[in-house]
Amino acid sequence: MRINPDKCVACGNCTYVCPMEAIYIDPVIKRATIKRDECVECYACYNGLSQEHLNPTMVRTVRKIFAAMRIRFEPEPDVCPTAAFEPDELTWPRVVRRAFSDPRVPHESTGVEGRGTEEVKTNDVSGRVKVGEVGFTIEFGRPGVGARFYEIQEMCRALAKAGVSFEKKNPITSLMSDVPSGTLREDILDEKVMSAIVEIKVSVDRTEEIVRLVWDVEKKLKTVIALGVGTRCDENGEDHVVAPILERLGYKLERAKTNIGLGRISPQIAKPAAQEIVNA
Amino acid sequence: MTNTLHRFGDAASFRDDYVIFAIASKGKNDADSLPKLRRFLEIAAEYKPVNLGDARHGGALRPSKSMNPTAHWNRDITPDFAAVIAGLDTPTTCAAVFDNKVAAEDFVKRIKEEDLGLSINISTSIDGAEQCCHNACIPRHSVGYSLGFEGAVEKLPSAQVMTLSTMCGHGMVSHSLAKKMVDWVKEGRRTPEQAVSYMARFCSCGVFNPARARRIIQEAVQQGSNAK
Numbered sequence: 306m307r308i309n310p311d312k313c314v315a316c317g318n319c320t321y322v323c324p325m326e327a328i329y330i331d332p333v334i335k336r337a338t339i340k341r342d343e344c345v346e347c348y349a350c351y352n353g354l355s356q357e358h359l360n361p362t363m364v365r366t367v368r369k370i371f372a373a374m375r376i377r378f379e380p381e382p383d384v385c386p387t388a389a390f391e392p393d394e395l396t397w398p399r400v401v402r403r404a405f406s407d408p409r410v411p412h413e414s415t416g417v418e419g420r421g422t423e424e425v426k427t428n429d430v431s432g433r434v435k436v437g438e439v440g441f442t443i444e445f446g447r448p449g450v451g452a453r454f455y456e457i458q459e460m461c462r463a464l465a466k467a468g469v470s471f472e473k474k475n476p477i478t479s480l481m482s483d484v485p486s487g488t489l490r491e492d493i494l495d496e497k498v499m500s501a502i503v504e505i506k507v508s509v510d511r512t513e514e515i516v517r518l519v520w521d522v523e524k525k526l527k528t529v530i531a532l533g534v535g536t537r538c539d540e541n542g543e544d545h546v547v548a549p550i551l552e553r554l555g556y557k558l559e560r561a562k563t564n565i566g567l568g569r570i571s572p573q574i575a576k577p578a579a580q581e582i583v584n585a
Numbered sequence: 586m587t588n589t590l591h592r593f594g595d596a597a598s599f600r601d602d603y604v605i606f607a608i609a610s611k612g613k614n615d616a617d618s619l620p621k622l623r624r625f626l627e628i629a630a631e632y633k634p635v636n637l638g639d640a641r642h643g644g645a646l647r648p649s650k651s652m653n654p655t656a657h658w659n660r661d662i663t664p665d666f667a668a669v670i671a672g673l674d675t676p677t678t679c680a681a682v683f684d685n686k687v688a689a690e691d692f693v694k695r696i697k698e699e700d701l702g703l704s705i706n707i708s709t710s711i712d713g714a715e716q717c718c719h720n721a722c723i724p725r726h727s728v729g730y731s732l733g734f735e736g737a738v739e740k741l742p743s744a745q746v747m748t749l750s751t752m753c754g755h756g757m758v759s760h761s762l763a764k765k766m767v768d769w770v771k772e773g774r775r776t777p778e779q780a781v782s783y784m785a786r787f788c789s790c791g792v793f794n795p796a797r798a799r800r801i802i803q804e805a806v807q808q809g810s811n812a813k
Contacts, residue, residue: 320761321759321761321762321765322759322761322762322787323759323761324756324757324758324759324760326759326761347756347757349756349757349759349787352648352757352789353648353757353786353787353789354648355648355649355650355652355656355786356648356649356650356651356652357651357652357653357654358651359654379774380657381656381657381660381783382762382765382766382769382783383648383762383783383786383787384652384657388650406756408588408640408755408757408789408790409640409641409789423608423610423611424729425727425728425729426606426608426704426706426729427608427609427610427613427704428704428726428727429704429726429727430609430610430613430614430704431610431613434727440729442729444591447591447754447756448591448593448734448741448747448750448751448754448756448760449741449742449750449756449759449760450737450740450741474611499755499756500755500756519735520735523735523736524736526736526737527737528736528737528740529734529735529736529737529738529740529741530734530735530736531590531591531731531732531733531734531735532731532732532733532735533590533591533729533730533731533732534729534730534732535727535728535729535730536727536728536729537726537727538724538725538726538727538728540724541724542715542718542723542724542725542726543724543725544725544728547730548730551730551732556730556732556733557595558711558730558731558732559594559595559596559599559710559711559731559733560590560591560592560594560596560599560708560709560710560711560730560731561590561708561710561711561714561728561729561730561731562589562590562706562707562708562728562729562731563706563707563708563711563714563715563717563718563725563727563728563729564704564705564706564725564726564727564728564729565693565697565705565706565707565717565718565721565723565725565726566723566724566725566726566727567696567697567700567701567702567703567704567705567723568609568610568614568702568703568704568705569614569702570610570613570614571613571614571616571617571702573616
């Protein structure tokens with residue numbers, strides 16, 4: 306993303322809406338400027354701000370007059386008055402920033418928007434997590450902190466060392482140069498993204514081990530982690546297995562995403578649910 | 586896309602937050618899902634949602650690419666549910682947000698009767714979702730628990746700001762904007778409804794809950810006045 310300096314009037318609205326706080330008003334050129342290495346190409350500025358198409362010279366003049374008179378003009382805070390944001394042509398490896406940050410762009414590896422994962426949301430159709438199994442979603446960088454791939458790799462390598470399986474239909478797995486060791490492509494390691502989700506699946510009896518592993522690794526990282534744990538309920542719709550383990554580990558379970566089991570495979574899809582796990 | 590799972594708050598704070606979404610599984614039932622997803626949205630609109638959206642186009646309040654300057658004084662903040670339904674043109678995740686348990690329960694019951702064949706998920710407190718299922722006589726199939734935020738949590742803002750900003754799980758509502766909106770309402774520069782509408786426009790899939798956001802802001806203002 307770039308801000309056209311000929312259009313920008315330094316109103317400052319965009320500095321507040323950037324989730325990565327990557328936009329500032331440069332005091333020398335008096336224009337909004339993007340810290341390129343901090344920008345994750347999420348397009349919140351371009352897609353989220355409404356746009357006016359006012360004359361920049363006119364707006365700057367009005368702002369100067371108002372400022373001189375100590376008058377505060379209070380326009381809408383979610384507007385770029387001169388439509389100054391212009392998307393860049395993104396090339397590799399920077400393009401991965403947008404893939405993991407702009408939720409409207411489907412991941413090429415999975416075809417899914419957002420963070421590119423289906424998790425247990427489609428478990429009634431995919432059969433991804435079965436009875437006796439636990440699916441972990443380890444999300445890096447959110448809310449509002451961001452993450453670099455070298456941090457994600459640290460977790461992936463630790464998980465691989467523990468012998469876990471990475472979900473094949475997952476954008477992070479698709480960027481691994483060596484799945485068995487959890488190693489990501491070297492040319493993306495310094496790239497920063499809004500958030501990324503590593504998905505693994507283990508047997509229920511390994512739940513505590515994996516949680517403790519995540520605790521160990523996250524201490525070394527400079528980003529935040531949002532941990533999600535998915536499981537298949539029993540025939541009565543109950544989970545008497547995983548929740549007690551998590552509570553014993555000190556988690557207070559407040560919120561969950563509940564798949565109510567109304568999905569089914571299209572009649573045209575004859576073959577059974579494909580195996581979706583790559584064994585590490 | 587765990588865009589609704591990790592909302593900040595305790596179970597009680599989700600009493601006015603029921604996100605129900607429909608999703609097809611790639612390669613398994615997505616090919617013929619578009620009319621079903623549209624039907625999901627149409628039915629949801631009957632149950633008075635507070636937001637409605639799809640993951641490609643956004644929610645019921647959207648930014649404008651050519652805003653009229655007079656909008657600064659008379660901006661429409663009415664959610665446009667019809668536009669969401671009409672704008673759905675590709676299979677994607679569709680979501681409806683309700684601010685009360687009765688509407689959510691009734692909607693789930695109706696969706697079960699419609700038998701769309703899509704995966705339906707309820708994202709709210711664990712008890713809230715269980716009650717919706719119980720009311721519709723549906724045993725839960727799978728559950729994904731949020732364990733909250735860990736790691737470098739010292740980088741996170743105040744609870745009030747987190748409660749607002751995490752209502753867009755994709756992170757499109759920045760912490761800075763959420764804080765600014767709370768401050769503006771405290772200073773009397775905007776109404777809670779206006780402040781909420783600014784944030785809602787950034788949510789790119791329509792799961793932001795304007796009713797809960799309004800309550801959070803009002804509570805923040807109340808706390809401020811009590812502290813004086």
